[in-house]
Amino acid sequence: MTTTTTTTPVPDNAGTGAPTPGTLPLGATPARVLTAAGATATLASTFLAWTWTQAFPGNLTVYGYPGGLQVLTLIGALLTLAFLLAGLGVKALRWLTPGGSNSPVLLLALGTFAVTWYAAGAVAVTLGGLVNLEPGGIIAAAASLITVIGALGLPADTAHDPHNPPTTPLHRFLHSFKAPAPAAAKALPPWVEILIISAAVAIGLWVFSYGIATPYGELFIGFLLLSAAAITAVTRAGLNRRLAAVTAKHRNITVAAAFIAAVAFPLTQSSEAYASLGAYILIFATVALGLNIVVGLAGLLDLGYVAFLGVGAYAAALVSGTPFSPFDIHFPFWLAVLTGISASLVFGVLIGAPTLRLRGDYLAIVTLGFGEIFRIGMQNLDGTSGPDITNGPSGIPDIPDLVIFGFNLGEEHTFLGFEIGRFANYYLLMLLFTAIVVMVFKRSDNSRIGRAWVAIREDETAAQAMGINTFRTKLVAFALGAALAGMAGTVQAHVTYTVSPTQYKFVEAVPPNSAFLLAAVILGGMGTVSGPLIGAALLYLIPEKLEFMAEYQLLLFGLALILLMRFRPEGLVADRRKKLEFHETGQLDIPKQTGLSKAEA
Structure with a gap:
């Protein structure tokens, strides 16, 4: 005789009011x-x-x-x-x-x-x-x-603790x-x-x-x-x-789709003013990505990074053919870009060589001083306090629009029935530069020198003990970051029509400046690609859109950073290392071996 036993399933977490992990209780409660x-x-x-x-x-x-x-x-x-x-x-x-x-x-x-x-x-x-x-x-x-x-x-x-169920809302x-x-x-x-x-x-x-x-x-x-x-x-x-x-499975298709969407952005805008926001965001984001190499990968706190953007902008302005330049030179576009990159690279090496032997707060103070020296130096090159090169506080105005292979970026053009204005042209140019910077960042991060940067960031003494030439490696990061900022500066000079010392302060209500650039990297997530892009977009859009809160902008910005550091210190987009550093991993602790022999352990 066979006996059939019927069992009634007992719900998990009985008496706690909680569902089994990974499942939802169905029904119209x-x-x-x-x-x-x-x-x-x-x-x-x-x-x-x-x-x-x-x-x-x-x-x-x-x-x-x-x-x-x-x-x-x-x-x-x-x-x-x-x-x-x-x-x-x-x-x-x-x-x-x-x-x-x-x-x-x-x-x-x-x-x-x-x-x-x-x-x-x-x-x-x-x-x-x-x-x-x-x-x-x-x-x-x-x-x-x-x-x-x-x-x-x-x-x-x-699931909840049966002894401490969630009794309150x-x-x-x-x-x-x-x-x-x-x-x-x-x-x-x-x-x-x-x-x-x-x-x-x-x-x-x-x-x-x-x-x-x-x-x-x-x-x-x-x-x-x-x-x-x-x-x-x-x-x-x-x-x-x-x-x-x-x-991750279709990485190439994802990159291509993202790039196509970015190219299509100006075509979705009904006003040229919105395309201009996109162009300025890309300039800000490109500079933030360059700073991410210095701060996010190499761990060098640079508080004067915006000066390299200014070096590239001033170099491009001086060779742009503007009548306010003391040099009667009008370089073509690519030569002007190389001039801005080279000038920023040289300044990066000259500033980094004597200062990168410092660490931590001392390095931050020196770079902050460099940023202020650059701004004051541009003000004094007015023909009175120094040679007449930069037109002093008035800056260099009337910078002409770029012309690339006969294509004037300052004029409107029609493409596939869409009107592409001046700012849309510069947006597409900056999109190309941003793609170059992203490629440089990714290649550097995955290379031998990128791993050396991360090692220096985590523990410079240990990295030096493992045979890494820390000074030379940090100098490469400093120079590369400066060169990328100079590349963005060449476009910024032509987009804004003018460069002046007031654009490159440490703190100013409108980015880019050193404080906002550093905040964009920290807010977005240090050491990532998409993090600084998101952080730069937010930090540029918020001041532009919330003009009625201009008086309290810096206060609100400081409160936002405090909340971010409290609840998400790794940034909006965090890499795996930062998640492990700032949050519990859930791994079990290593049991103590007290009282056990080596064989038993």
Whole structure:
């Protein structure tokens, strides 16, 4: 006689209210229903008027057509619903949460809440009171708050300690950001993976173009709030790991797609002013990448790096053919670029040779002094305090536009039916230079000298003991970084039409300057390629877009750096070594060997 025994599965983490790591509890729980209802109401509220007057930018007075900050709230509500439905097991959206995580829903709900309440507060402050809010704005604020309350009630992502379950909303909120590792990805056909790469690059281009094209500061702040929440949500969901695996598999296609998207950027802009922002961002980013070699790879704290940008700019201006140059010389483009690179390289060697034997704070002080000496020296070469070379504080104006193979970058051109203006021309030129700098950085990082730089950065004494000529290796890094800055300076001189000493201060409200360049490297992530690019874009865009906060710019910038150092010291994009340095690795400690023999150990 055969006896059949039926067992009832016992859920993991019984009694804790937590799901099994890597899985989501399905079903319409009250928290999910509340979250879905709040997100749906928030979405519907964007089709209502939020205020009665067009005095607030973005025209939030129209029924049935979202505008301005309403569009950001609409996008946030849609993303919240999408990740929520993915958690409920909707097959078409299940790919959004490969890690089986609820935290993306909470993050997006918080981002939507922040944008909506910021819009309501901005309307009240700008127009003079909450009375200027229409019912649509009040509904949006209440619905976004309900969405956050519902999201806080969702099950946490990972198992809890049975003796200390998350009993409070704050405890659950803090614990919900510990996302589990994503499940193993199912193999996809190569053509599907290429489509995924193309879609990701297209979304990145659209987001970047939207951010640059924001016409007023309130919309840009809302864009930053929602973008921060969305990027963090995608990271917590595990989508970035899936995308990283796909891009690593098709690296050449990824690079080509990214470059094509970058080339297409000026074609997506309706105004030449936005293309000019792209050109200046690339100049700033290229210089930041050069500084990343000095600081990020070699570990040399250079506080006067912007002086090398100035050396390249002044050298190019003096040979540009401007009537304000004391030299009657007009070099062609490539010769002018080589002049700027050579001048910065020579200055890098001359400054680095006597100073690179110093370390730490002493080196920082000397490089800071060099930056100030350069600026004061350019002011004094005015024919009164010194030789008449740089026209003193007035600088060198009327620098003509570049002409490359008969192609005048200062004139508008038509390409495939698109009008390409002056700043778009310089943007494409700087894109080529940025690609060269990225290639130099990657090749250097993966080379023997790159490994020597990293060794010096980690421990110079140990590197010297291993046979590395630390002085010569640091001098190469200093000279290479200076040469890359000089290359960017040649283009900057022609884009701005003028060079003057005030452009190269240590701290100034508008980048590039030494403080902002160093901050871009630290903010983005030292030793990485994409980190300084992202950091430079943010640090250039924020002062340009938030002109109404100009008086508090440096204060807000300092607070942002303090928060970054506290919560993400490795930067926005961190390499593996920095993650291990600043965060716990989760590895077990080596057991003590006290009392054991060598054989037993």
